[in-house]
Amino acid sequence: MDAITLVPTNSLLTATPEEGRQLAIKMARLIIKVTQPDEQKRQQLRDVYAHDAIMLIAIGQTVATKFATIAAANHYWR
Amino acid sequence: MDAITLVPTNSLLTATPEEGRQLAIKMARLIIKVTQPDEQKRQQLRDVYAHDAIMLIAIGQTVATKFATIAAANHYWR
Amino acid sequence: MDAITLVPTNSLLTATPEEGRQLAIKMARLIIKVTQPDEQKRQQLRDVYAHDAIMLIAIGQTVATKFATIAAANHYWR
Amino acid sequence: MDAITLVPTNSLLTATPEEGRQLAIKMARLIIKVTQPDEQKRQQLRDVYAHDAIMLIAIGQTVATKFATIAAANHYWR
Amino acid sequence: MDAITLVPTNSLLTATPEEGRQLAIKMARLIIKVTQPDEQKRQQLRDVYAHDAIMLIAIGQTVATKFATIAAANHYWR
Amino acid sequence: MDAITLVPTNSLLTATPEEGRQLAIKMARLIIKVTQPDEQKRQQLRDVYAHDAIMLIAIGQTVATKFATIAAANHYWR
Numbered sequence: 001m002d003a004i005t006l007v008p009t010n011s012l013l014t015a016t017p018e019e020g021r022q023l024a025i026k027m028a029r030l031i032i033k034v035t036q037p038d039e040q041k042r043q044q045l046r047d048v049y050a051h052d053a054i055m056l057i058a059i060g061q062t063v064a065t066k067f068a069t070i071a072a073a074n075h076y077w078r
Numbered sequence: 079m080d081a082i083t084l085v086p087t088n089s090l091l092t093a094t095p096e097e098g099r100q101l102a103i104k105m106a107r108l109i110i111k112v113t114q115p116d117e118q119k120r121q122q123l124r125d126v127y128a129h130d131a132i133m134l135i136a137i138g139q140t141v142a143t144k145f146a147t148i149a150a151a152n153h154y155w156r
Numbered sequence: 157m158d159a160i161t162l163v164p165t166n167s168l169l170t171a172t173p174e175e176g177r178q179l180a181i182k183m184a185r186l187i188i189k190v191t192q193p194d195e196q197k198r199q200q201l202r203d204v205y206a207h208d209a210i211m212l213i214a215i216g217q218t219v220a221t222k223f224a225t226i227a228a229a230n231h232y233w234r
Numbered sequence: 235m236d237a238i239t240l241v242p243t244n245s246l247l248t249a250t251p252e253e254g255r256q257l258a259i260k261m262a263r264l265i266i267k268v269t270q271p272d273e274q275k276r277q278q279l280r281d282v283y284a285h286d287a288i289m290l291i292a293i294g295q296t297v298a299t300k301f302a303t304i305a306a307a308n309h310y311w312r
Numbered sequence: 313m314d315a316i317t318l319v320p321t322n323s324l325l326t327a328t329p330e331e332g333r334q335l336a337i338k339m340a341r342l343i344i345k346v347t348q349p350d351e352q353k354r355q356q357l358r359d360v361y362a363h364d365a366i367m368l369i370a371i372g373q374t375v376a377t378k379f380a381t382i383a384a385a386n387h388y389w390r
Numbered sequence: 391m392d393a394i395t396l397v398p399t400n401s402l403l404t405a406t407p408e409e410g411r412q413l414a415i416k417m418a419r420l421i422i423k424v425t426q427p428d429e430q431k432r433q434q435l436r437d438v439y440a441h442d443a444i445m446l447i448a449i450g451q452t453v454a455t456k457f458a459t460i461a462a463a464n465h466y467w468r
Contacts, residue, residue, distance in 0.1 A: 006411035012466050021084035021105075025112065027411075031450040034415065036440040048443040050114040053126040057136045058447045060109040064143040065454040073466030076090050076151030099162035099183075103190065128192040131204040135214045138187040142221040154168050154229035177240035177261075181268065206270040209282040213292045216265040220299040232246050232307030255318035255339075259346065284348045287360040291370045294343040298377040310324050310385030333396035333417075337424065362426045365438040369448045372421040376455040388402050388463035 004037070006030050012073035020074060024067040028059070082115070084108050090151035098152060102145040106137070160193070162186050168229035176230060180223040184215070238271070240264050246307035254308060258301040262293070316349070318342050324385035332386060336379040340371070394427070396420050402463035410464060414457040418449070 007027065014020040036042050049055045071077075085105065092098040114120050127133045149155070163183065170176040192198050205211045227233075241261065248254040270276050283289045305311075319339065326332040348354050361367045383389075397417065404410040426432050439445045461467075 005408065006415075007407040010406050010408045012407050012461065013468065016088050017085040017090050018083065018088045025084075025109075028450050028454075031415075031453050032446045035446055035449055041441065045441075045443045045446065049447075051119065051123075052443070053123045053130070053133055054136065055443055055447060056110045056113055056123065057127075057133060057140055058444065058451070059113055060106050060140040061136075061143060062447055062450040062454055063109050064106075064140055064147070065451060065458065068143065068147045069454070069458045069461045069466075071090065071147045071151060073461060073468065076147075078091065078151065094166050095163040095168050096161065096166045103162075103187075129197065129201075131201040131208070131211055132214065134188045134191055134201065135205075135211060135218055137191055138184050138218040139214070139221060141187050142184075142218055142225070146221065146225045149168065149225050149229065154225075156169065156229065172244050173241040173246050174239065174244045181240075181265075207275065207279075209279045209286070209289055210292065212266045212269055212279065213283075213289060213296055215269055216262050216296040217292070217299060219265050220262075220296055220303070224299065224303045227246065227303045227307060232303075234247065234307065250322050251319040251324050252317065252322045259318075259343075285353065285357075287357045287364070287367055288370065290344045290347055290357060291361075291367060291374055293347055294340050294374040295370070295377060297343050298340075298374055298381070302377065302381045305324065305381045305385060310381075312325065312385065328400050329397040329402050330395065330400045337396075337421075363431065363435075365435045365442070365445055366448065368422045368425055368435065369439075369445060369452055371425055372418050372452040373448070373455060375421050376418075376452055376459070380455065380459045383402065383459045383463065388459075390403065390463065 004030060004034050006034070012070050014070065014074060017071070017077050020070045020077070021063075021067055024063045024070055027066050028063050082108060082112050084112070090148050092148065092152060095149070095155050098148045098155070099141075099145055102141045102148055105144050106141050160186060160190050162190070168226050170226065170230060173227070173233050176226045176233070177219075177223055180219050180226055183222050184219050238264060238268050240268070246304050248304065248308060251305070251311050254304045254311070255297075255301055258297045258304055261300050262297050316342060316346050318346070324382050326382065326386060329383070329389050332382045332389070333375075333379055336375045336382055339378050340375050394420060394424050396424070402460050404460065404464060407461070407467050410460045410467070411453075411457055414453045414460055417456050418453050 008023070014023055032042065036045065049059060086101065092101055110120065114123065127137060164179065170179055188198065192201065205215060242257065248257055266276065270279065283293060320335065326335055344354065348357065361371060398413065404413055422432065426435065439449060
Protein backbone atom coordinates (compact mmCIF):
# COMPACT_ATOMS: atom_id res chain seq x y z
CA MET A 1 0.00 0.00 0.00
CA ASP A 2 0.99 3.63 -0.15
CA ALA A 3 3.23 5.19 2.46
CA ILE A 4 1.16 8.39 2.47
CA THR A 5 -0.80 8.96 5.68
CA LEU A 6 -4.47 9.07 4.71
CA VAL A 7 -6.05 10.18 8.01
CA PRO A 8 -3.73 12.77 9.64
CA THR A 9 -4.34 11.90 13.32
CA ASN A 10 -5.73 8.44 12.55
CA SER A 11 -9.06 9.58 14.01
CA LEU A 12 -12.28 11.02 12.67
CA LEU A 13 -13.00 12.80 15.95
CA THR A 14 -12.49 16.56 16.11
CA ALA A 15 -13.32 19.15 18.75
CA THR A 16 -15.46 21.34 16.51
CA PRO A 17 -17.32 21.40 13.17
CA GLU A 18 -14.67 23.82 11.88
CA GLU A 19 -11.92 21.30 12.58
CA GLY A 20 -14.11 18.56 11.10
CA ARG A 21 -14.36 20.49 7.89
CA GLN A 22 -10.60 21.09 7.82
CA LEU A 23 -10.14 17.34 8.23
CA ALA A 24 -12.51 16.70 5.31
CA ILE A 25 -10.43 18.99 3.10
CA LYS A 26 -7.17 17.36 4.21
CA MET A 27 -8.52 13.87 3.54
CA ALA A 28 -9.71 14.97 0.09
CA ARG A 29 -6.20 16.29 -0.68
CA LEU A 30 -4.51 13.14 0.61
CA ILE A 31 -6.54 10.91 -1.72
CA ILE A 32 -5.40 13.06 -4.63
CA LYS A 33 -1.82 12.71 -3.34
CA VAL A 34 -2.11 8.90 -3.40
CA THR A 35 -3.24 8.94 -7.03
CA GLN A 36 -0.75 11.61 -8.11
CA PRO A 37 2.28 11.54 -5.77
CA ASP A 38 4.32 14.07 -7.81
CA GLU A 39 4.10 17.42 -5.96
CA GLN A 40 4.86 19.52 -9.04
CA LYS A 41 2.14 17.85 -11.13
CA ARG A 42 -0.37 18.26 -8.31
CA GLN A 43 0.47 21.98 -8.20
CA GLN A 44 -0.26 22.24 -11.95
CA LEU A 45 -3.56 20.43 -11.47
CA ARG A 46 -4.45 22.73 -8.56
CA ASP A 47 -4.13 25.68 -10.94
CA VAL A 48 -6.57 23.89 -13.23
CA TYR A 49 -9.09 23.34 -10.40
CA ALA A 50 -8.98 26.88 -9.17
CA HIS A 51 -9.95 28.38 -12.52
CA ASP A 52 -12.58 25.89 -13.65
CA ALA A 53 -16.12 26.33 -12.39
CA ILE A 54 -17.26 22.72 -12.68
CA MET A 55 -14.16 21.45 -10.86
CA LEU A 56 -14.70 23.83 -7.98
CA ILE A 57 -18.21 22.43 -7.66
CA ALA A 58 -16.94 18.85 -7.89
CA ILE A 59 -14.40 19.46 -5.14
CA GLY A 60 -17.22 20.84 -3.00
CA GLN A 61 -19.12 17.61 -3.58
CA THR A 62 -16.32 15.31 -2.51
CA VAL A 63 -15.53 17.40 0.58
CA ALA A 64 -19.26 17.33 1.44
CA THR A 65 -19.29 13.52 1.29
CA LYS A 66 -16.24 13.23 3.53
CA PHE A 67 -17.63 15.82 5.94
CA ALA A 68 -20.89 13.84 6.22
CA THR A 69 -18.89 10.88 7.54
CA ILE A 70 -16.85 13.00 9.93
CA ALA A 71 -19.97 14.79 11.22
CA ALA A 72 -21.69 11.46 11.92
CA ALA A 73 -18.55 10.22 13.68
CA ASN A 74 -18.72 13.24 15.98
CA HIS A 75 -22.47 12.95 16.60
CA TYR A 76 -22.69 16.25 14.71
CA TRP A 77 -20.98 18.09 17.60
CA ARG A 78 -24.41 18.40 19.22
CA MET B 79 -4.35 25.15 6.93
CA ASP B 80 -6.41 27.94 5.44
CA ALA B 81 -7.37 31.01 7.45
CA ILE B 82 -10.85 31.05 5.90
CA THR B 83 -13.63 30.15 8.34
CA LEU B 84 -15.34 27.04 6.97
CA VAL B 85 -18.33 26.77 9.33
CA PRO B 86 -19.65 30.31 10.03
CA THR B 87 -20.79 29.82 13.64
CA ASN B 88 -18.71 26.68 14.19
CA SER B 89 -21.94 24.74 14.65
CA LEU B 90 -24.24 22.68 12.45
CA LEU B 91 -27.24 23.48 14.61
CA THR B 92 -29.79 25.98 13.31
CA ALA B 93 -33.21 27.06 14.56
CA THR B 94 -35.09 26.17 11.38
CA PRO B 95 -34.81 24.22 8.09
CA GLU B 96 -34.62 27.56 6.27
CA GLU B 97 -31.54 28.56 8.27
CA GLY B 98 -30.15 25.06 7.77
CA ARG B 99 -30.41 25.49 4.04
CA GLN B 100 -28.76 28.93 4.20
CA LEU B 101 -25.92 27.32 6.14
CA ALA B 102 -25.57 24.62 3.46
CA ILE B 103 -25.24 27.29 0.77
CA LYS B 104 -22.70 29.25 2.84
CA MET B 105 -20.60 26.15 3.47
CA ALA B 106 -20.67 25.32 -0.25
CA ARG B 107 -19.42 28.83 -1.05
CA LEU B 108 -16.70 28.69 1.61
CA ILE B 109 -15.25 25.48 0.15
CA ILE B 110 -15.03 27.22 -3.22
CA LYS B 111 -13.33 30.17 -1.48
CA VAL B 112 -10.66 27.84 -0.03
CA THR B 113 -9.88 26.43 -3.47
CA GLN B 114 -10.03 29.80 -5.24
CA PRO B 115 -9.26 32.60 -2.72
CA ASP B 116 -9.17 35.38 -5.35
CA GLU B 117 -12.49 37.28 -5.05
CA GLN B 118 -12.36 38.65 -8.60
CA LYS B 119 -11.83 35.22 -10.15
CA ARG B 120 -14.63 33.74 -8.06
CA GLN B 121 -16.93 36.47 -9.36
CA GLN B 122 -16.04 35.52 -12.95
CA LEU B 123 -16.71 31.86 -12.19
CA ARG B 124 -20.06 32.76 -10.58
CA ASP B 125 -21.09 34.32 -13.89
CA VAL B 126 -20.19 31.02 -15.54
CA TYR B 127 -22.29 29.00 -13.06
CA ALA B 128 -25.33 31.19 -13.35
CA HIS B 129 -25.64 30.73 -17.11
CA ASP B 130 -24.80 27.07 -17.44
CA ALA B 131 -27.56 24.54 -16.92
CA ILE B 132 -25.40 21.58 -15.85
CA MET B 133 -23.50 23.70 -13.32
CA LEU B 134 -26.70 24.94 -11.74
CA ILE B 135 -27.74 21.31 -11.30
CA ALA B 136 -24.32 20.37 -9.92
CA ILE B 137 -24.47 23.18 -7.36
CA GLY B 138 -27.88 21.89 -6.32
CA GLN B 139 -26.32 18.45 -5.77
CA THR B 140 -23.52 19.67 -3.54
CA VAL B 141 -25.87 21.86 -1.49
CA ALA B 142 -28.20 18.85 -1.13
CA THR B 143 -25.35 16.73 0.28
CA LYS B 144 -24.36 19.40 2.79
CA PHE B 145 -27.99 19.97 3.76
CA ALA B 146 -28.43 16.24 4.43
CA THR B 147 -25.69 16.44 7.06
CA ILE B 148 -27.09 19.63 8.62
CA ALA B 149 -30.62 18.19 8.69
CA ALA B 150 -29.40 15.03 10.46
CA ALA B 151 -27.47 17.19 12.95
CA ASN B 152 -30.71 19.00 13.78
CA HIS B 153 -32.81 15.82 14.03
CA TYR B 154 -34.58 17.19 10.94
CA TRP B 155 -36.16 19.99 13.02
CA ARG B 156 -38.90 17.54 13.95
CA MET C 157 -28.01 36.17 2.44
CA ASP C 158 -30.59 35.81 -0.29
CA ALA C 159 -34.17 36.96 0.21
CA ILE C 160 -35.46 33.87 -1.62
CA THR C 161 -37.29 31.40 0.63
CA LEU C 162 -35.38 28.11 0.44
CA VAL C 163 -37.77 25.80 2.32
CA PRO C 164 -41.37 26.73 1.37
CA THR C 165 -43.08 26.01 4.70
CA ASN C 166 -39.86 26.09 6.72
CA SER C 167 -40.39 22.43 7.53
CA LEU C 168 -39.24 19.10 6.10
CA LEU C 169 -42.35 17.34 7.39
CA THR C 170 -45.06 16.42 4.88
CA ALA C 171 -48.22 14.36 5.16
CA THR C 172 -47.34 11.89 2.41
CA PRO C 173 -44.44 10.63 0.25
CA GLU C 174 -46.06 12.36 -2.73
CA GLU C 175 -45.91 15.72 -0.96
CA GLY C 176 -42.38 14.90 0.18
CA ARG C 177 -41.34 14.40 -3.41
CA GLN C 178 -43.02 17.66 -4.46
CA LEU C 179 -41.06 19.41 -1.71
CA ALA C 180 -37.82 17.86 -3.00
CA ILE C 181 -38.52 19.24 -6.48
CA LYS C 182 -39.39 22.69 -5.08
CA MET C 183 -36.22 22.80 -3.01
CA ALA C 184 -34.16 21.80 -6.05
CA ARG C 185 -35.73 24.66 -8.04
CA LEU C 186 -35.21 27.18 -5.25
CA ILE C 187 -31.47 26.44 -5.11
CA ILE C 188 -31.28 27.13 -8.84
CA LYS C 189 -33.20 30.37 -8.24
CA VAL C 190 -30.62 31.50 -5.67
CA THR C 191 -27.76 30.94 -8.12
CA GLN C 192 -29.62 32.43 -11.10
CA PRO C 193 -32.26 34.90 -9.85
CA ASP C 194 -33.20 36.15 -13.35
CA GLU C 195 -36.55 34.47 -14.24
CA GLN C 196 -36.06 34.85 -17.99
CA LYS C 197 -32.63 33.23 -17.95
CA ARG C 198 -33.90 30.37 -15.80
CA GLN C 199 -36.66 29.79 -18.36
CA GLN C 200 -34.03 29.54 -21.12
CA LEU C 201 -32.01 27.08 -19.05
CA ARG C 202 -35.16 25.03 -18.35
CA ASP C 203 -35.55 24.58 -22.09
CA VAL C 204 -31.97 23.29 -22.15
CA TYR C 205 -32.64 20.78 -19.33
CA ALA C 206 -35.78 19.42 -20.86
CA HIS C 207 -34.13 18.42 -24.12
CA ASP C 208 -30.84 17.08 -22.86
CA ALA C 209 -30.69 13.49 -21.69
CA ILE C 210 -27.76 13.79 -19.28
CA MET C 211 -29.30 16.85 -17.60
CA LEU C 212 -32.60 15.08 -17.05
CA ILE C 213 -30.66 12.31 -15.31
CA ALA C 214 -28.65 14.82 -13.26
CA ILE C 215 -31.83 16.56 -12.09
CA GLY C 216 -33.16 13.17 -11.05
CA GLN C 217 -30.01 12.65 -8.98
CA THR C 218 -30.25 15.93 -7.10
CA VAL C 219 -33.97 15.46 -6.41
CA ALA C 220 -33.18 11.94 -5.15
CA THR C 221 -30.63 13.32 -2.67
CA LYS C 222 -33.06 15.94 -1.36
CA PHE C 223 -35.85 13.37 -1.14
CA ALA C 224 -33.60 11.05 0.92
CA THR C 225 -33.31 13.78 3.55
CA ILE C 226 -37.03 14.57 3.51
CA ALA C 227 -37.95 10.88 3.74
CA ALA C 228 -35.67 10.40 6.76
CA ALA C 229 -37.20 13.49 8.38
CA ASN C 230 -40.62 11.92 8.01
CA HIS C 231 -39.55 8.48 9.25
CA TYR C 232 -40.29 7.36 5.69
CA TRP C 233 -44.04 7.85 6.27
CA ARG C 234 -44.12 4.36 7.75
CA MET D 235 -47.26 22.06 -8.92
CA ASP D 236 -47.30 19.35 -11.54
CA ALA D 237 -50.29 17.06 -11.96
CA ILE D 238 -48.00 14.06 -12.53
CA THR D 239 -48.10 11.51 -9.72
CA LEU D 240 -44.56 11.26 -8.34
CA VAL D 241 -44.93 8.28 -5.99
CA PRO D 242 -47.22 5.69 -7.68
CA THR D 243 -48.94 4.32 -4.57
CA ASN D 244 -48.03 7.31 -2.38
CA SER D 245 -45.98 4.96 -0.22
CA LEU D 246 -42.32 3.91 -0.04
CA LEU D 247 -43.26 0.55 1.47
CA THR D 248 -43.06 -2.53 -0.77
CA ALA D 249 -43.39 -6.23 -0.05
CA THR D 250 -39.99 -7.22 -1.43
CA PRO D 251 -36.61 -5.79 -2.54
CA GLU D 252 -37.58 -6.57 -6.14
CA GLU D 253 -40.68 -4.38 -5.87
CA GLY D 254 -38.59 -1.75 -4.08
CA ARG D 255 -36.23 -1.63 -7.00
CA GLN D 256 -39.11 -1.39 -9.48
CA LEU D 257 -40.43 1.54 -7.45
CA ALA D 258 -36.99 3.21 -7.61
CA ILE D 259 -37.00 2.92 -11.40
CA LYS D 260 -40.56 4.26 -11.64
CA MET D 261 -39.74 7.23 -9.42
CA ALA D 262 -36.65 7.98 -11.53
CA ARG D 263 -38.82 7.96 -14.68
CA LEU D 264 -41.49 10.15 -13.10
CA ILE D 265 -38.97 12.87 -12.22
CA ILE D 266 -37.87 12.90 -15.86
CA LYS D 267 -41.54 13.16 -16.85
CA VAL D 268 -41.99 16.25 -14.66
CA THR D 269 -39.02 17.96 -16.32
CA GLN D 270 -39.93 16.85 -19.84
CA PRO D 271 -43.70 16.19 -20.02
CA ASP D 272 -43.73 15.62 -23.81
CA GLU D 273 -43.98 11.83 -24.35
CA GLN D 274 -42.50 11.93 -27.85
CA LYS D 275 -39.45 13.91 -26.75
CA ARG D 276 -38.91 11.59 -23.80
CA GLN D 277 -38.96 8.64 -26.20
CA GLN D 278 -36.24 10.32 -28.29
CA LEU D 279 -34.16 10.92 -25.18
CA ARG D 280 -34.64 7.29 -24.09
CA ASP D 281 -33.03 6.22 -27.36
CA VAL D 282 -30.10 8.47 -26.46
CA TYR D 283 -29.76 6.93 -22.98
CA ALA D 284 -29.88 3.38 -24.18
CA HIS D 285 -26.93 3.77 -26.54
CA ASP D 286 -24.64 5.93 -24.45
CA ALA D 287 -22.40 4.23 -21.92
CA ILE D 288 -21.99 7.14 -19.50
CA MET D 289 -25.74 7.76 -19.41
CA LEU D 290 -26.48 4.15 -18.60
CA ILE D 291 -24.07 4.46 -15.67
CA ALA D 292 -25.62 7.77 -14.58
CA ILE D 293 -29.12 6.25 -14.61
CA GLY D 294 -27.78 3.43 -12.45
CA GLN D 295 -26.49 6.04 -9.98
CA THR D 296 -29.79 7.87 -9.64
CA VAL D 297 -31.76 4.63 -9.27
CA ALA D 298 -29.24 3.53 -6.60
CA THR D 299 -29.85 6.72 -4.61
CA LYS D 300 -33.62 6.32 -4.77
CA PHE D 301 -33.35 2.64 -3.87
CA ALA D 302 -31.25 3.50 -0.79
CA THR D 303 -34.15 5.58 0.52
CA ILE D 304 -36.75 2.93 -0.27
CA ALA D 305 -34.62 0.19 1.31
CA ALA D 306 -34.23 2.20 4.52
CA ALA D 307 -38.00 2.85 4.55
CA ASN D 308 -38.57 -0.89 4.44
CA HIS D 309 -35.97 -1.71 7.08
CA TYR D 310 -34.11 -3.43 4.21
CA TRP D 311 -36.77 -6.17 4.08
CA ARG D 312 -34.83 -7.95 6.82
CA MET E 313 -42.91 -3.07 -15.90
CA ASP E 314 -39.88 -4.96 -17.12
CA ALA E 315 -39.67 -8.74 -16.90
CA ILE E 316 -35.98 -8.56 -15.93
CA THR E 317 -35.29 -9.64 -12.36
CA LEU E 318 -33.71 -6.67 -10.58
CA VAL E 319 -32.66 -8.29 -7.29
CA PRO E 320 -31.34 -11.82 -8.04
CA THR E 321 -32.51 -13.58 -4.87
CA ASN E 322 -35.10 -10.91 -3.99
CA SER E 323 -33.10 -10.19 -0.84
CA LEU E 324 -30.40 -7.74 0.19
CA LEU E 325 -29.05 -10.13 2.79
CA THR E 326 -25.79 -11.95 2.05
CA ALA E 327 -23.53 -14.15 4.16
CA THR E 328 -20.39 -12.04 3.70
CA PRO E 329 -19.14 -8.61 2.53
CA GLU E 330 -17.65 -10.31 -0.54
CA GLU E 331 -21.07 -11.66 -1.54
CA GLY E 332 -22.57 -8.26 -0.74
CA ARG E 333 -20.19 -6.62 -3.16
CA GLN E 334 -20.97 -9.22 -5.85
CA LEU E 335 -24.66 -8.43 -5.35
CA ALA E 336 -23.94 -4.69 -5.74
CA ILE E 337 -22.20 -5.38 -9.07
CA LYS E 338 -25.05 -7.62 -10.26
CA MET E 339 -27.67 -5.03 -9.35
CA ALA E 340 -25.70 -2.36 -11.20
CA ARG E 341 -25.60 -4.57 -14.30
CA LEU E 342 -29.31 -5.38 -14.08
CA ILE E 343 -30.27 -1.69 -14.07
CA ILE E 344 -28.23 -1.25 -17.25
CA LYS E 345 -30.04 -4.29 -18.70
CA VAL E 346 -33.42 -2.68 -18.02
CA THR E 347 -32.41 0.49 -19.85
CA GLN E 348 -30.67 -1.34 -22.70
CA PRO E 349 -32.19 -4.84 -23.06
CA ASP E 350 -30.27 -5.68 -26.27
CA GLU E 351 -27.40 -8.01 -25.26
CA GLN E 352 -25.27 -7.19 -28.29
CA LYS E 353 -25.48 -3.44 -27.72
CA ARG E 354 -24.66 -3.87 -24.05
CA GLN E 355 -21.57 -5.84 -25.04
CA GLN E 356 -20.47 -2.96 -27.29
CA LEU E 357 -21.02 -0.49 -24.45
CA ARG E 358 -19.05 -2.73 -22.06
CA ASP E 359 -16.09 -2.40 -24.40
CA VAL E 360 -16.48 1.37 -24.15
CA TYR E 361 -16.54 1.28 -20.32
CA ALA E 362 -13.52 -0.93 -20.01
CA HIS E 363 -11.26 1.42 -21.94
CA ASP E 364 -12.44 4.76 -20.63
CA ALA E 365 -10.95 6.03 -17.37
CA ILE E 366 -13.84 8.28 -16.31
CA MET E 367 -16.40 5.53 -16.94
CA LEU E 368 -14.47 3.04 -14.83
CA ILE E 369 -14.54 5.59 -12.02
CA ALA E 370 -18.26 6.26 -12.55
CA ILE E 371 -19.05 2.54 -12.38
CA GLY E 372 -17.12 2.39 -9.12
CA GLN E 373 -19.32 5.20 -7.79
CA THR E 374 -22.60 3.52 -8.62
CA VAL E 375 -21.45 0.17 -7.20
CA ALA E 376 -20.33 2.01 -4.03
CA THR E 377 -23.80 3.52 -3.60
CA LYS E 378 -25.51 0.15 -4.03
CA PHE E 379 -23.02 -1.52 -1.69
CA ALA E 380 -23.73 1.11 0.99
CA THR E 381 -27.38 0.01 1.00
CA ILE E 382 -26.53 -3.69 1.03
CA ALA E 383 -23.98 -3.21 3.83
CA ALA E 384 -26.54 -1.37 5.97
CA ALA E 385 -29.09 -4.11 5.29
CA ASN E 386 -26.60 -6.65 6.62
CA HIS E 387 -25.63 -4.59 9.68
CA TYR E 388 -22.22 -4.38 8.00
CA TRP E 389 -21.58 -8.09 8.66
CA ARG E 390 -20.33 -7.10 12.10
CA MET F 391 -19.25 -14.13 -11.41
CA ASP F 392 -15.71 -12.81 -11.42
CA ALA F 393 -12.91 -14.66 -9.68
CA ILE F 394 -11.41 -11.39 -8.43
CA THR F 395 -11.64 -10.92 -4.66
CA LEU F 396 -13.68 -7.77 -4.06
CA VAL F 397 -13.23 -7.35 -0.30
CA PRO F 398 -9.61 -8.28 0.60
CA THR F 399 -10.23 -9.80 4.06
CA ASN F 400 -13.96 -10.36 3.46
CA SER F 401 -14.65 -7.90 6.27
CA LEU F 402 -15.39 -4.19 6.54
CA LEU F 403 -13.92 -4.02 10.03
CA THR F 404 -10.48 -2.42 10.48
CA ALA F 405 -8.48 -1.47 13.55
CA THR F 406 -8.11 2.22 12.67
CA PRO F 407 -9.48 4.97 10.38
CA GLU F 408 -6.18 4.87 8.47
CA GLU F 409 -6.69 1.17 7.67
CA GLY F 410 -10.32 1.89 6.85
CA ARG F 411 -9.25 4.43 4.30
CA GLN F 412 -6.71 2.02 2.80
CA LEU F 413 -9.51 -0.54 2.49
CA ALA F 414 -11.69 2.04 0.71
CA ILE F 415 -8.92 2.67 -1.83
CA LYS F 416 -8.36 -1.07 -2.35
CA MET F 417 -12.05 -1.71 -2.87
CA ALA F 418 -12.21 1.15 -5.38
CA ARG F 419 -9.30 -0.39 -7.30
CA LEU F 420 -10.81 -3.88 -7.22
CA ILE F 421 -14.06 -2.67 -8.82
CA ILE F 422 -11.99 -1.17 -11.64
CA LYS F 423 -10.17 -4.51 -11.95
CA VAL F 424 -13.49 -6.35 -12.39
CA THR F 425 -14.52 -4.04 -15.22
CA GLN F 426 -11.07 -3.96 -16.85
CA PRO F 427 -9.18 -7.17 -15.94
CA ASP F 428 -6.23 -6.48 -18.27
CA GLU F 429 -3.35 -5.22 -16.06
CA GLN F 430 -1.57 -3.40 -18.89
CA LYS F 431 -4.68 -1.47 -19.91
CA ARG F 432 -5.38 -0.54 -16.30
CA GLN F 433 -1.84 0.82 -16.04
CA GLN F 434 -2.46 3.01 -19.11
CA LEU F 435 -5.70 4.26 -17.61
CA ARG F 436 -3.94 5.00 -14.29
CA ASP F 437 -1.62 7.34 -16.18
CA VAL F 438 -4.70 9.08 -17.53
CA TYR F 439 -6.20 9.49 -14.03
CA ALA F 440 -3.06 10.84 -12.49
CA HIS F 441 -2.78 13.73 -14.93
CA ASP F 442 -6.40 14.74 -15.22
CA ALA F 443 -7.83 17.07 -12.61
CA ILE F 444 -11.47 16.05 -12.90
CA MET F 445 -10.60 12.35 -12.66
CA LEU F 446 -8.57 12.89 -9.52
CA ILE F 447 -11.61 14.58 -8.01
CA ALA F 448 -13.93 11.79 -9.20
CA ILE F 449 -11.69 9.15 -7.64
CA GLY F 450 -11.82 11.10 -4.40
CA GLN F 451 -15.62 10.99 -4.58
CA THR F 452 -15.87 7.25 -5.05
CA VAL F 453 -13.33 6.56 -2.27
CA ALA F 454 -15.33 8.91 -0.02
CA THR F 455 -18.52 6.92 -0.63
CA LYS F 456 -16.81 3.61 0.12
CA PHE F 457 -15.14 5.07 3.22
CA ALA F 458 -18.54 6.28 4.51
CA THR F 459 -19.74 2.66 4.51
CA ILE F 460 -16.56 1.35 6.14
CA ALA F 461 -16.63 4.09 8.80
CA ALA F 462 -20.25 3.26 9.69
CA ALA F 463 -19.35 -0.43 9.87
CA ASN F 464 -16.66 0.41 12.40
CA HIS F 465 -18.87 2.75 14.46
CA TYR F 466 -16.50 5.47 13.25
CA TRP F 467 -13.69 4.05 15.44
CA ARG F 468 -15.10 6.08 18.31
